[in-house]
Amino acid sequence: xxxxxxxxxxxxxxxxxxxxxALAVALWPAWLLARRNWTAVTxxxxxxxxxxxxxxxxxxxxxxxxxxxxxxxxxxAVPYTIAAYRTAFQSLHPGxxxxxRMAGAGDWRIVWTLALPLEGWAALAAAGxxxxxxxxxxxxxxxxxxxxxAPPAGAILLTALAASALAxxxxxxxxxxxxxxR
Amino acid sequence: MTGIRVSKRAAGAFSLEVDLSLGPGATALAGPAGAGKTxxxxxxxxxxxxxxxxxxxxxxxxxxxQARVNLAPVRxxxxxxxxxxxxxxxxxxxxxxxxxxxxFARLERHRRVAEAIEHFALAEAAGLRPxxxxxxxxxxxxVARALIGGPDLLLADDAGFDAALFDLIRSHFxxxxxxxxxxxxxxxGAASExxxxxxxxxxxxxxxxxxxxxxxxxxxxxxxxxxNLWQGTIGALDRAANASRLEFGSFSLTVPYxxxxxxxxxxWAAIRASAVRPRRADGPPGPNVIAADLVRVIExxxxxxxxxxxxxxxxxxxxxxxxxxxxxxxxxxxxxxGLRVIGFQSETR
Numbered sequence: 001x002x003x004x005x006x007x008x009x010x011x012x013x014x015x016x017x018x019x020x021x022a023l024a025v026a027l028w029p030a031w032l033l034a035r036r037n038w039t040a041v042t043x044x045x046x047x048x049x050x051x052x053x054x055x056x057x058x059x060x061x062x063x064x065x066x067x068x069x070x071x072x073x074x075x076x077a078v079p080y081t082i083a084a085y086r087t088a089f090q091s092l093h094p095g096x097x098x099x100x101r102m103a104g105a106g107d108w109r110i111v112w113t114l115a116l117p118l119e120g121w122a123a124l125a126a127a128g129x130x131x132x133x134x135x136x137x138x139x140x141x142x143x144x145x146x147x148x149x150a151p152p153a154g155a156i157l158l159t160a161l162a163a164s165a166l167a168x169x170x171x172x173x174x175x176x177x178x179x180x181x182r
Numbered sequence: 183m184t185g186i187r188v189s190k191r192a193a194g195a196f197s198l199e200v201d202l203s204l205g206p207g208a209t210a211l212a213g214p215a216g217a218g219k220t221x222x223x224x225x226x227x228x229x230x231x232x233x234x235x236x237x238x239x240x241x242x243x244x245x246x247x248q249a250r251v252n253l254a255p256v257r258x259x260x261x262x263x264x265x266x267x268x269x270x271x272x273x274x275x276x277x278x279x280x281x282x283x284x285x286f287a288r289l290e291r292h293r294r295v296a297e298a299i300e301h302f303a304l305a306e307a308a309g310l311r312p313x314x315x316x317x318x319x320x321x322x323x324x325v326a327r328a329l330i331g332g333p334d335l336l337l338a339d340d341a342g343f344d345a346a347l348f349d350l351i352r353s354h355f356x357x358x359x360x361x362x363x364x365x366x367x368x369x370x371g372a373a374s375e376x377x378x379x380x381x382x383x384x385x386x387x388x389x390x391x392x393x394x395x396x397x398x399x400x401x402x403x404x405x406x407x408x409x410n411l412w413q414g415t416i417g418a419l420d421r422a423a424n425a426s427r428l429e430f431g432s433f434s435l436t437v438p439y440x441x442x443x444x445x446x447x448x449x450w451a452a453i454r455a456s457a458v459r460p461r462r463a464d465g466p467p468g469p470n471v472i473a474a475d476l477v478r479v480i481e482x483x484x485x486x487x488x489x490x491x492x493x494x495x496x497x498x499x500x501x502x503x504x505x506x507x508x509x510x511x512x513x514x515x516x517x518x519x520g521l522r523v524i525g526f527q528s529e530t531r
Contacts, residue, residue, distance in 0.1 A: 095268025098229050099327070103282040104256030113281075117272050 003151040011138035011156050014054075014066055015163075018073035019131040022081040023123060025074070030085030031111050042083075049080035054134065058141035069138060076137075077130040084126030088119035121170050128167030135160035184335070184358060188225055188235035188245070198222060198382035208348075208359040210369030210390070213379035213405060219362035220265060222379070223337045226360065227262045228255035240334055256285065261328030265339040265362075267320055269312040275299075275323045276308040282327045298326040301354050321347065329355050340364060348372045366407055370394060378405045400450045400524055408452040408522070409495045416440065416447045428523065432492075433472045437521050448526035457520030458496040460488060463511035470516040479503075490514060 033041055057072035058064045092115055100110045116123070139156035142148045148156075184204040191197045198218040202209075211219045224230035226237055226244070234247035243251050244258050255262075269278050279298055283291040299308050302322040307315045312323070321342060328336060329351075336351070338361040343351075345368065351359070363369050369376050370390040377387040378401075386393055386402040397403035403411060414430035419439065426440045428451055435451060443449070463473065474490035486503040488496045494514055498506070 093266070093268065095264045095266050096270055098224075098227075098262065098264055099268045099270070099282070101229060102227065102255045102260075102262050102328070103331075104254070104285050105281075114270065118270075 003149055005152055005155070007139075007142045007146065007148055007152045008155045008159075010066060010069075011135050011142065012159070014069045014073060014138050015131045015134040017070045018077045018134045019127045021070070021074060022077035022130050023127050026078050026081035026085055027111065027123075030082045031089055031107060031115065033082065034086045034089035045079035045083045048078075049076055049083060051076055052137060052140075054137035055141050055144070058145050064141065064145050069141070073134045073137070077134065080130060080133075081123070081126050084129075085123050088122035089115050092119055125167040125170035128163050128170060132160040132163035132167065135163065183238055183241055185236070185238045186222070186226060188222070188232035188237060190221065190225065190230070190232045192221060196382060200379075200382075200384050202377060202384060202387065204358055204360060205375055206358055207374035208352075208361065208372055209375045209377060210373035211360065211362040211377050211379050212364065212366060212369050213362075214364065216381075217379040218382040219379055220339050223262070223339050223360065223362055226258075226335070227260050227337050228253060228258050229262070256331075259331075259334040261331065261333035261336045263324050263328045263336070263338040263341040265341060267312065267317075267324070269320055269323055269327070271312055274309050274311055275304055275315065275319070278312070278323060279327055279330055283330045285331070294330050298330050302326040302350065317342075322350075325351060333357060335360065338362070343368060343372070345371055366394065378402050380405060395522075397452065397522060397524060400452070403450070403452040403522065403524060407454060409455045410451075410453045410458065412451050413526075414449060414451060416443055416445055416449060419443065419445055426523075435516055435521065436469050437518055437523055440523060443525070450524040450526065452522045452524060453516055453520045455487065455495040455497040456485075457517060458494060459515040459517060460490075460496050460498065460506065461513050461515060462506070462509060463513050468515065470518060470521075471513050472516075474512055474514050476512055479507075 053072040053075040054069055057068055061068045096114050096118070097110055100114055105113070135156050139148065139153055139160070143153065185202065186204070187201040189197065189199040196216070196218070198221055200218070200222055211222065213219055221230055225232050228244065231252060232245060232247060235245070236243065236247065237245040239259060243249070244253050245251060269275070270281065273281065276295060276299065279295045280291060283294045286294060299305055302325065304319060304323055304326065307319045307323075312320050315323075324341065325347065334357045336355060336357060336359045338359065340362045343361065343363075348368070361373070373390060375387060376390045376393045378385040378393060380401050385405065386398045393402070394406045397406045397408065400411060412430045414428050416426055417429040417434060418427040420426070421439050424439045426437050426443070428435045428437060428449060430451070437451070440449075472492075474492050474494055476488060476490055478489040480487040480489070485497050485499055488498065488503070490496065490512065496514065
């Protein structure tokens with residue numbers, strides 16, 4: 001009997017979309033929040049980034065389709081990515097921002113030409129984590145909904161671990177680059 | 183006219199309240215860390231917003247709290263060199279300069295960058311990233327970047343300028359300079375005016391020699407490098423003999439007559455360590471001479487710092503100390519020309 005690999009492809013699709021959308025959606029709120037210190041926002045993003053939204057959606061939604069999974073994944077991924085971006089932006093040397101402002105750069109220009117080139121590795125690491133966690137959540141949700149078989153479940157687990165390892169490597173690379181650059 | 187009248191309440195108990203008019207030359211903001219130098223420069227540059235006040239540069243309003251005018255940094259015609267190395271690390275020196283000249287058309291931008299590279303001797307490092315260059319090149323590039331837009335005012339925040347770099351700047355830039363510094367030697371040599379800042383207030387301003395030689399308050403004296411400061415009272419005033427006796431508990435000093443003071447007034451006496459003269463105990467006695475025990479000797483590159491009981495601090499050239507180092511008993515002379523008397527009222531003003 002050949003294994004049904006569709007859960008793997010579904011999980012990959014959902015995890016990729018969630019990671020990419022979270023990276024795009026979280027960028028601007030994170031830049032705005034990086035310059036303020038709101039405890040309520042920190043607590044809210046911290047809480048939401050721990051909610052297993054995909055699993056809850058698989059239990060609660062009448063039909064667990066991939067758009068539902070993506071929407072549920074974003075509930076957790078966006079706050080997590082905002083927090084990651086925010087930490088990265090806060091570690092951006094204030095002198096760079098001041099120099100850019102003196103040259104007439106606005107917020108968007110500072111984000112695109114300074115914050116992302118210098119701190120983008122941390123954002124990519126966050127995306128790697130989001131991808132891995134969404135894969136794991138999708139695996140768990142499909143296990144509940146479809147009684148996942150061992151081969152796709154193992155593949156999902158391995159992909160999630162690989163993504164997390166990549167995220168860890170990106171984060172280490174980011175720290176090394178920072179030290180070399182300053 | 184270039185004037186700054188601003189106030190800002192910052193985090194904690196710190197507040198800045200400054201009212202200054204700036205001359206056409208270089209003005210040094212001297213003061214310890216936390217005096218408000220950086221905040222003041224950032225408010226002029228437009229990187230920080232005052233709570234209220236007004237900032238004028240060559241009669242143009244940069245900030246007016248009442249009229250709600252607050253020009254963006256790029257429209258203020260100011261160049262800013264920050265305290266820390268702030269060249270973009272992922273770009274070459276050329277690209278760093280180019281990014282600061284972004285508002286000019288391509289050919290003009292290229293001309294300005296090429297000119298800055300040549301003037302600040304950066305040709306060899308132009309294609310390198312900041313991390314691949316030396317600190318001196320990075321500092322020159324930071325200055326070049328601040329000047330590339332043709333500002334009217336250069337703001338330098340304790341950027342580590344030396345006299346040579348300052349000369350290089352002055353040969354290229356004719357506008358005003360305001361520099362925050364803790365280096366009084368640089369301020370004295372490069373600036374036409376010094377403003378002593380302490381805890382967010384301008385304590386004293388004027389020509390460097392005047393500020394350094396005639397501190398108006400005890401805090402100004404501390405900032406101006408007077409290491410010996412004693413609080414005492416006026417014991418006697420003799421206009422005919424042009425003499426006043428100041429009493430400091432264990433010793434007294436004679437200084438010229440102090441007009442406008444009464445017997446019993448509290449005053450501060452200040453003298454620089456380099457003006458104090460330690461000498462042999464068997465030498466001739468004289469006015470303003472006290473006996474003191476040597477407590478500590480600290481060797482420096484060009485001089486020796488002597489700490490006596492009292493406490494009194496003296497500084498001697500190495501050669502002079504070598505001749506006196508075997509002495510057990512010391513006399514310390516405070517020459518009247520080196521002594522400064524600061525009224526207690528001006529200290530509390």
